[in-house]
Amino acid sequence: MTDSERMLWSRLRGKQILEVQFYRQKSIGNYIVDFYASKATIVIEVDGSQHMNDDNEEKDRKRDMYLKDQGLEVLRFNNLQVLQEIDSVMEVIYKTVEGRL
Numbered sequence: 461m462t463d464s465e466r467m468l469w470s471r472l473r474g475k476q477i478l479e480v481q482f483y484r485q486k487s488i489g490n491y492i493v494d495f496y497a498s499k500a501t502i503v504i505e506v507d508g509s510q511h512m513n514d515d516n517e518e519k520d521r522k523r524d525m526y527l528k529d530q531g532l533e534v535l536r537f538n539n540l541q542v543l544q545e546i547d548s549v550m551e552v553i554y555k556t557v558e559g560r561l
Contacts, residue, residue, distance in 0.1 A: 462540035465494060465506050471550055472504075477557050488530065491523055503527050504553065505530045529541040533560060 461469065472482040472495055486496035488503070493506040506519075518535060519530075524534045537549050 462506065462508065462539060464537075464539040465519070468495070468506060468537075468542050468549070471546065472553075477554055478561065479551075480557055480561070488532070489526060490521065491526065493527070496558065500557045501532050502553075502556060502560060503532050503534045506542055507536055507538045521545060 465484075469484055471477075473484075475481055478500075480497050480499050482495050482497045482504075485496050488496065493503045494506050498500070505520075510533050520536075524536075527534050533556060538561060542549055
C-alpha cells in the first residue's frame, strides 16, 4: 500500500464509519479495487500521478462504468487529497455511506 492508502485504511478499517465493513484490494469482476464496502455498495480508489495521463484516464473511465453497472458508487481521490485533506475526504466518504445505507 502507498502512504495515502495506509492513511485512508487506518480510517476505514474496523467498521469506523456507521458500522460498515470495508475491505481492501477486493476483486470485482476483472478489476481489483483499493477499498470496497459491500453493505454500502461503495468503491474507493486512491489514485497516484500515473492516473493523470490520457491512457490511464480512459482505463479508469471504463473501469468506473463497469463498476457503476454493477450498482456500485465509485469515489476517487488522489494521493495528495488523502495525505493533505484527510478530514475532507472522510467527510465525503461518510456522507456517501450514509446516503447509500
